[in-house]
Amino acid sequence: MTTVLLVEDHTAFAQALTAVMGLTDDLEVVGHAHTAEDAEVLGSRLSVDVAVIDLDLPIASGVDVLNNMRDRPAAPRCVVLTASTDPAELGRAVEAGAGAVLHKSTDMAELLDVVRRVAAGDTVLPADQTSSWLRALAAERERTWQARTVGATLTARESQILQLLADGHGGGAIAEQLVISGQTVQTHVRNLLGKLGVGSRLEAVALGLRLGIIEQADHDR
């Protein structure tokens, strides 16, 4: 008998999965954790062969659960079952040691089959999908790194002005808001354009948003 721990915040879905696995002779759900903390407690208390983990959990994410499980002495095998389609997030799950990554729309028969195969020690990761997820993850890290590098070169004032530009303010409005002269605003803008290596305010805002140095303007005002 393969013991299964469900880490899923949707109780109804967890119960449905418990019912589905209850119909089989070889799979048994021994626990249901709603959060990453629950999973840690249950994981240490129960003897679990396979953990079926949702990535989108309240507080800590499913990737934290994966990392936590991997570091245990008798580490259970992990199947990620998620509604997420964010390739970078799926890439993180693969990196954290998931034996399989499935979407929640997967057919029940297929899900059961994958759980059995992962319990037997297989890794069920389609090569092409996995590589595209990992590429997305690498690209995301690259962006974060760039943002950190570029963000570090901007002064606090320049970041502030870039944010105000993103909020749709013109030079005059910025000068008024920061209580500095229009000339000073111009100088700051020129400097930050130079640092970002762009030719216009529009490009600077676009780059800032892409790199996450600034936030999207609040449009509901």
Added chain:
Amino acid sequence: MALQCLASTTGSALTATPAQLGHTVRRDMVVTAVVLTVLFCVLAVLPGLQLAVDSPSARVALEALRLCVVGFAALILGLPAEQHPSIARNAFVAALVVIAAASALLGVVPSVAAEILGTTPAGVDRFYPWLASRYIAGLLFVSAGLQWPRLSLRAYVVASLLLLAAAELALFDVTAPRRALGASLEVPPLLLFALGAWLAARRAARSGAPLERWLALALLVGTFTQLQAIRQPEILGSVVTTTDVLRMISTLLLLIGAASQVRQMSRDSVGTVHLQRRDLEERDALVNALGGYVAREEAFRAVVHHELATPVATIRAYAHVLRSAPPADDRWTNALGGIVSEAEQLHALIGRVDELRDLELGAFSCTLRPVRALPLLRDIARFATTLSGQHHVHVRADDLRINADPVRLGQALRNVAANAVRYSPDGGRIDLIGEAVGADRYRLVVVDQGVGVDVDETGAVLAFAGRGRNAAAVEGRGIGLFIARRIAEAHNGHIDIEPNEPIGTRVSIEVERR
């Protein structure tokens, strides 16, 4: 008086209509001409009023003043010429440079040099060198009015100065002519100035440019100056005459023209910068707003994808459980079949939420495979019956295979069938017809007995958010048929909507046969 009149109208020239502008320019010219004619007549009747003061210092002062005024005008107008190229202004500046050069070389420099060296000034008493500068300036003013030849400022200035230098060298030692010849030699500059004035006035009436307006007046004064020069020939040397005073006035008018032109140019450029900045700010705001829409759409997609995926997965899991239990009776089996079928449908559609974007981008694709048409239409009939409960739905179809994506084509037909239910009275009949068209096409038709559609709006109801006039009473967004159209097109087919005789609407989707 003319000056006051002009000063009061220059400010409003920009906002005046062409007719008003023409009127203003003509009025200024006439007033100035009348004033000058009166002056001319007075001087003719009372020749004693004509100036003829022999004062070397007054002469040098006048020339120096003229040099400063003209030089200043040339400078303020010439400096921004590179940013705002204009042939008229190039010629005008060159004329100012020529006048300034003549004043400097023939008036100020020799007089000052003579003063220092204690000799007689050379050139001040020469007739031809002065005359040459008037010819060249006159030609340049005409050139400004004609905007021809199209030379750069530098080319104009260099060519004019070379011409002036050549004339000076050739004519420096030629002695002054007799009075009659001297007077007749003043006639061509007179004509050039008059022509220049006319051209400038004509251009000013069209463009309202302050430079042209003041140039026209200055040249008008210049023309009368020449008349005066003909009547009272130049008294050479250190004598200051009425002609010299008139020339000074004309020069001042040129300076006023140059200054007001520069003022307007700077006002224009400030205005342009202002407009550009506003434009940029508006564009920024627009980009931000668009960014907001995109972000909201993305958030909506994520919600649909993420939040609906789990409940649907739950339904499917329970359906899986129910299926493995022993069936109670037919109703139970049918109900379960319905749950499973709709959950599958929902699941397939959620999986394609991403393609909503592609729908707009035109990159809408279907995975086509051989599908039997009859079961597909029966499925739609079941859907329509469930949706309505009141309509009589009939299926009549050739049982052939078509090339289709069953989920997608099913979605299109559901949209059409839902419309048929929505827009026809309860108890009405809905026909689902499948028929072969020629050897390789197949037509799926939904006919209802509802409010119908007008022939002239069949195109509009298939457009995004398009709705027919008869549909106004029923709630709807006009997206269903648009999606159906895109799906039909992705099946290498098309959708047609037409009135059904005698009543209702007939929607047909034509696809490939397998």
